[in-house]
Amino acid sequence: xxxxxxxxxxxxxxxxxxxxxxxxxxxxxxxxxxxxxxxxxxxxxxxxxxxxxxxxxxxxxxxxxxxxxxxxxxxxxxxxxxxxxxxxxxxxxxxxxxxxxxxxxxxxxxxxxxxxxxxxxxxxxxxxxxxxxxxxxxxxxxxxxxxxxxxxxxxxxxxxxxxxxxxxxxxxxxxxxxxxxxxxxxxxxxxxxxxxxxxxxxxxxxxxxxxxxxxxxxxxxxxxxxxxxxxxxxxxxxxxxxxxxxxxxxxxxxxxxxxxxxxxxxxxxxxxxxxxxxxxxxxxxxxxxxxxxxxxxxxxxxxxx
Amino acid sequence: xxxxxxxxxxxxxxxxxxxxxxxxxxxxxxxxxxxxxxxxxxxxxxxxxxxxxxxxxxxxxxxxxxxxxxxxxxxxxxxxxxxxxxxxxxxxxxxxxxxxxxxxxxxxxxxxxxxxxxxxxxxxxxxxxxxxxxxxxxxxxxxxxxxxxxxxxxxxxxxxxxxxxxxxxxxxxxxxxxxxxxxxxxxxxxxxxxxxxxxxxxxxxxxxxxxxxxxxxxxxxxxxxxxxxxxxxxxxxxxxxxxxxxxxxxxxxxxxxxxxxxxxxxxxxxxxxxxxxxxxxxxxxxxxxxxxxxxxxxxxxxxxxxxxxxxxxxxxxxxxxxxxxxxxxxxxxxxxxxxxxxxxxxxxxxxxxxxxxxxxxxxxxxxxxxxxxxxxxxxxxxxxxxxxxxxxxxxxxxxxxxxxxxxxxxxxxxxxxxxxxxxxxxxxxxxxxxxxxxxxxxxxxxxxxxxxxxxxxxxxxxxxxxxxxxxxxxxxxxxxxxxxxxxxxxxxxxxxxxxxxxxxxxxxxxxxxxxxxxxxxxxxxxxxxxxxxxxxxxxxxxxx
Numbered sequence: 001x002x003x004x005x006x007x008x009x010x011x012x013x014x015x016x017x018x019x020x021x022x023x024x025x026x027x028x029x030x031x032x033x034x035x036x037x038x039x040x041x042x043x044x045x046x047x048x049x050x051x052x053x054x055x056x057x058x059x060x061x062x063x064x065x066x067x068x069x070x071x072x073x074x075x076x077x078x079x080x081x082x083x084x085x086x087x088x089x090x091x092x093x094x095x096x097x098x099x100x101x102x103x104x105x106x107x108x109x110x111x112x113x114x115x116x117x118x119x120x121x122x123x124x125x126x127x128x129x130x131x132x133x134x135x136x137x138x139x140x141x142x143x144x145x146x147x148x149x150x151x152x153x154x155x156x157x158x159x160x161x162x163x164x165x166x167x168x169x170x171x172x173x174x175x176x177x178x179x180x181x182x183x184x185x186x187x188x189x190x191x192x193x194x195x196x197x198x199x200x201x202x203x204x205x206x207x208x209x210x211x212x213x214x215x216x217x218x219x220x221x222x223x224x225x226x227x228x229x230x231x232x233x234x235x236x237x238x239x240x241x242x243x244x245x246x247x248x249x250x251x252x253x254x255x256x257x258x259x260x261x262x263x264x265x266x267x268x269x270x271x272x273x274x275x276x277x278x279x280x281x282x283x284x285x286x287x288x289x290x291x292x293x294x295x296x297x298x299x300x301x302x303x304x305x
Numbered sequence: 306x307x308x309x310x311x312x313x314x315x316x317x318x319x320x321x322x323x324x325x326x327x328x329x330x331x332x333x334x335x336x337x338x339x340x341x342x343x344x345x346x347x348x349x350x351x352x353x354x355x356x357x358x359x360x361x362x363x364x365x366x367x368x369x370x371x372x373x374x375x376x377x378x379x380x381x382x383x384x385x386x387x388x389x390x391x392x393x394x395x396x397x398x399x400x401x402x403x404x405x406x407x408x409x410x411x412x413x414x415x416x417x418x419x420x421x422x423x424x425x426x427x428x429x430x431x432x433x434x435x436x437x438x439x440x441x442x443x444x445x446x447x448x449x450x451x452x453x454x455x456x457x458x459x460x461x462x463x464x465x466x467x468x469x470x471x472x473x474x475x476x477x478x479x480x481x482x483x484x485x486x487x488x489x490x491x492x493x494x495x496x497x498x499x500x501x502x503x504x505x506x507x508x509x510x511x512x513x514x515x516x517x518x519x520x521x522x523x524x525x526x527x528x529x530x531x532x533x534x535x536x537x538x539x540x541x542x543x544x545x546x547x548x549x550x551x552x553x554x555x556x557x558x559x560x561x562x563x564x565x566x567x568x569x570x571x572x573x574x575x576x577x578x579x580x581x582x583x584x585x586x587x588x589x590x591x592x593x594x595x596x597x598x599x600x601x602x603x604x605x606x607x608x609x610x611x612x613x614x615x616x617x618x619x620x621x622x623x624x625x626x627x628x629x630x631x632x633x634x635x636x637x638x639x640x641x642x643x644x645x646x647x648x649x650x651x652x653x654x655x656x657x658x659x660x661x662x663x664x665x666x667x668x669x670x671x672x673x674x675x676x677x678x679x680x681x682x683x684x685x686x687x688x689x690x691x692x693x694x695x696x697x698x699x700x701x702x703x704x705x706x707x708x709x710x711x712x713x714x715x716x717x718x719x720x721x722x723x724x725x726x727x728x729x730x731x732x733x734x735x736x737x738x739x740x741x742x743x744x745x746x747x748x749x750x751x752x753x754x755x756x757x758x759x760x761x762x763x764x765x766x767x768x769x770x771x772x773x774x775x776x777x778x779x780x781x782x783x784x785x786x787x788x789x790x791x792x793x794x795x796x797x798x799x800x801x802x803x804x805x806x807x808x809x810x811x812x813x814x815x816x817x818x819x820x821x822x823x824x825x826x827x828x829x830x831x832x833x834x835x836x837x838x839x840x841x842x843x844x845x846x847x848x849x
Contacts, residue, residue: 051698054845076700087691089608090503093593100598104699129503130589140695 002029002064004151004182005050009059012045019045021206022059027199029064029150032173032183034193037203043186044084046203047155051081063151080105080149084156086140094124094131094139101143113146119168133160145172151182158192170195222255224280225263230271239263255280318431325414325444333451336406339787340399340452340483341459346791348391352468361385367636374634376527377626379544387469388549396482400543401519403452403487408511410448411494414441415571416504425580435576442495442568449488456480471549479548485560489539490515492567499574502583505611512615516622523626539563601696602709612683613717616676620721621728623672624749627665628732631658631740634665650792651808653815658738662729662748663815667789669725670752670807674782676721677756680714681763682775689771689847697846704842711764711834715757722753740814748813754823754830755785755806761830761837768840771847781806 005027012020020042027033037043048054050061052072061068063075088097102108117124120138128136137160144152158169173183173196187193193200200217202210210217222243229250236245241258250273256263260277267275316323355361365384368374375381378397383389415438418424427437457480464471471479494511501507518538525534525541535541536559545556574584597607635658648660655663684707687693697703726749730742763778770777788805802808809826811819 048846053694053697055843073700073702076698079698081698083691083694085691086695088695089692091608092598093591095593096595096598099593099595100604101695101699103599104601104696104701106700125590125593127589127591 003027003062004029004031004064005184006062006065007046007050007059008061010046010049010056010061011058012042012049012054013057018206020049023208025201025208025211027182027184029182030177030180031199032177032185032197034197034200035184035186035203036188036190036193036200038188041203042206043203044155045206047081047153047184047186050153051076051079077106078150079153080144080147080151081153082140082144082155082157084159086136088128088136088139090129091127093127094122094135097128097139098124098143098146102146105147105149107148108146109148110146112148113142116142116145116172119171120165134162134165137161138165141169141172145176148176148179148181151184152176153184153186155186156188157185158187158189166192222257222280223260224253224278225256225260226251226253226276227267227272228274230273234266234270236263236266239266314431319440320430321427321432321437321440322444322447325441326447327444329410329414329445329448330451332406332410333448334455336403337452337455338459340395340403340456340480341463342787343399343790344391344395344456344460344479344483345463347394348387348463348469348471349466351387351390351394352466358385364390371633371636374630376523377630377634379522380526380532382547383550386550388471388475391469391471392479392482392547392549395479396543396546396548399483400486400540401515403484404490404515404518404540406452407445407449407487407489407491408494408497408515409508411445411491412498412504412507412511414445415495415498415575416501416507419580420504428580433576434578434580435572438495438499438572438575442492442571445491445495449484449491452487453480453484456483475549475552478546478552478554481557482543482546482548485543485546485557486540489542489560489563489567492564492571493539495571496567496574499571499578500584506583509615516619520622601701601706602713604696605710605713608687609680609683609713609717612679613720616679616717616721617724620669620672620725623669624725624728625732627662627669628729628734628738628745629736631662631665631729631733632736632738634658635661635738648812648815651812651815652819653812655815658733659740659744659814662733662738662740662745663812666725666729666748666752666814667807667810667812669729669749670755670810671782671786671789673718673721673725673752674756674759674785674806675779677714677718677760678763678775678778678782680711680717680760681767681778684710684714684767685771685775691847694846702842704838707764707768707838707841708834711760711838714760718756718760719750719753722749722751722756725749725752744814747818751810751813751818751823754826755810758806758826758830758833761833764837765833765840766837768837768844771844 003026005025007023007025010020010023011018023046035043035046045054049056050063050068052068052075056069064078066075066078068075092100098113102113116122120142122135122138122142124139126135128139131139137158141157144154152173158166161169170192173185176183183196185193185197194214197214199211199213201208229252231250233247233250233252236242236252236254240262241256241260242263243255243257245252245254254263355364362385365381368384369381371381379393381389381393384393418427424437428434432440457477460471460480461473461476463469464473464476490511493514494507497507497510497514498504501510518540521534521538522540522544525531525538526544535545539560542556542559545553546560547553547556578584597603597610635656648654648663651663651667653660653663693706696706723746726746727742729749730740730745733740733745734742759778759782762781763774766774766777785805785807788802789807792802792805792808806826809822811817811822
């Protein structure tokens with residue numbers, strides 16, 4: 001198996017804080033890895049380390065076997081990067097910016113660039129200063145994707161895009177994967193990661209807390225069960241394996257860890273009108289990692305940050 | 306509602322005033338020290354170099370009749386007194402310096418903040434577009450107050466010396482006159498900031514107004530027949546205030562009228578226009594031009610181009626004016642104690658126009674060094690805004706990028722020095738001054754080595770501590786200028802003078818340029834730049 005990315009003990013500390021603590025991570029060529037974490041977890045720090053924009057305190061990272069810190073120029077030939085907050089030259093137009101980025105990278109699929117411009121409904125004739133946030137985001141997306149680089153480092157790439165453009169973005173990632181490219185997608189939009197990535201790594205406070213395929217990770221978590229009752233809601237708190245019981249009128253929601261049998265036996269004799277059970281969403285997995293009660297509707301991902 | 310809620314509202318409503326005032330007052334106080342120091346040094350230097358009435362009368366006779374010098378710094382009056390000399394020497398120079406300070410300060414607050422997207426944060430708070438503009442103007446006024454107060458205190462203290470003796474009201478009025486240029490161009494800058502679509506173009510508009518004012522004032526002072534033209538230039542009004550001897554507070558009328566009109570107009574435009582827009586809509590969809598977009602070095606050339614055009618024009622005008630007045634100025638300063646001693650101190654031996662040109666081109670050298678410092682500032686600006694990230698994630702070496710960027714800056718500096726030399730020759734030749742093109746071209750190029758050293762030192766600072774690199778580099782040039790000025794009026798310590806980068810150049814064409822000293826400066830600059838490039842390669846980038 002060829003490794004697109006190999007990270008060993010990568011750390012970055014500033015005077016008072018450890019932004020990233022001994023990160024170990026491998027991404028296979030052709031794979032899409034979702035890199036999740038709340039704001040300030042160290043996602044951008046990781047990507048800036050991989051790009052040698054900042055120097056590692058310790059540890060190393062390789063892109064297709066090339067050391068990121070020692071041979072950055074060679075590593076960058078295999079990489080295209082999309083920042084979440086693009087900062088471009090305001091006086092250049094969109095097409096001038098694409099020309100410049102293409103010339104510096106040295107490799108551009110011109111036909112694909114035109115496809116991208118059309119797909120994102122992007123008007124490249126305006127100056128960057130006249131673009132909205134979403135249009136600037138489209139510009140850096142096109143600039144990165146048009147290189148068809150082996151490894152795409154995407155740092156919250158869809159911030160500012162509307163839902164239609166989000167669809168166009170997903171199409172592009174599928175293109176890239178079909179084309180054998182590797183995708184490293186840093187995000188806090190869980191549905192995006194869920195739709196695009198086979199594997200997920202979760203970062204919290206500079207530390208990797210979980211890596212695995214989505215199915216592997218689901219085993220770690222509970223099953224979510226929702227039930228509506230004809231009459232009174234039975235007391236489920238004493239049922240073995242049942243956690244986080246929330247009663248709302250005649251409706252109850254809970255998490256089940258381990259066998260579901262004990263719960264079913266209680267429900268069967270309690271007059272259930274409607275029963276829904278489902279695998280936890282990535283969001284619920286995610287919130288579980290931060291110790292929040294997933295049934296508390298006031299808690300959102302951003303709160304967890 | 307808690308009882309202190311209204312207090313918080315008050316603070317929230319005045320946040321623009323407070324933040325602007327704090328920022329501008331700090332820099333105003335700093336410039337007040339420079340203004341006051343300049344005045345004090347002028348007065349003290351005059352008193353020590355021309356102690357007798359006879360020496361003063363001789364100075365007055367030669368300088369007051371000199372059209373060339375008058376064109377450059379303003380018409381001289383009462384040079385036989387400390388007061389007259391001090392007012393003449395400080396007003397012409399400091400009015401322009403203050404105008405530049407006021408202009409850039411105003412566009413920074415009223416447009417720079419908006420360009421950076423921070424203004425919107427204020428506008429969504431407890432204020433409106435018009436009110437925020439008024440508040441920014443009030444904050445700028447506080448900065449102006451700081452400039453005036455510090456200047457006034459230093460001038461008053463100096464004025465109380467037994468060899469100087471300015472009246473208290475005279476000192477205070479001198480401070481008013483020195484600050485008038487800053488005040489007027491602050492309001493011009495405010496209006497330009499509202500009318501233009503970016504801070505860059507607002508600075509351009511303001512600089513054009515300042516340039517026109519200077520040229521009109523120059524023409525007015527070059528001959529007594531057209532003296533009335535002074536009333537057509539804001540810088541002329543400053544001169545017509547005639548502080549320290551025949552004060553004319555009436556000339557404050559047009560000054561105040563300009564400030565009020567421009568400020569009111571600025572607020573009116575601010576109230577009407579959209580955030581991010583200007584009165585003159587810039588073209589947001591120009592025909593694409595891929596010229597100079599083939600790589601990082603050419604990109605640097607493209608980004609520097611508008612700045613370069615401005616600097617080249619400024620240096621050309623300065624060189625031309627210096628050349629133009631050289632012949633008549635030389636006649637006036639022949640035998641002048643201060644000029645002769647200055648030329649000798651700097652290693653010059655020729656007299657006449659060459660002596661004057663040697664001294665005058667020192668100011669051009671300082672300006673060329675400021676060009677170099679500006680390049681370090683621009684490089685840091687690109688990095689801190691996160692724009693260079695777009696380059697450094699590409700397959701391109703950081704070392705190569707900075708070396709290329711510095712080479713572009715060095716090219717800009719060198720071209721500026723050549724242009725200065727040629728423009729000086731054009732001016733001098735039109736007056737048959739007898740100084741040849743070869744000599745003046747060499748004198749122009751002679752201004753480059755100190756600037757190239759400054760560029761190298763700035764690059765080292767940029768590799769080491771990028772955040773303070775621009776301040777360090779500008780301070781290095783300002784310090785050198787201050788030391789040169791101090792050394793020209795008082796006997797200064799040899800070690801102190803050596804800390805000035807400008808002290809290490811010969812005042813060509815008063816003497817032949819010392820090319821080996823120049824080469825040594827450039828080599829030191831190259832070494833520093835090399836270290837800066839190596840350090841830059843290994844440090845974290847600021848980025849967004």
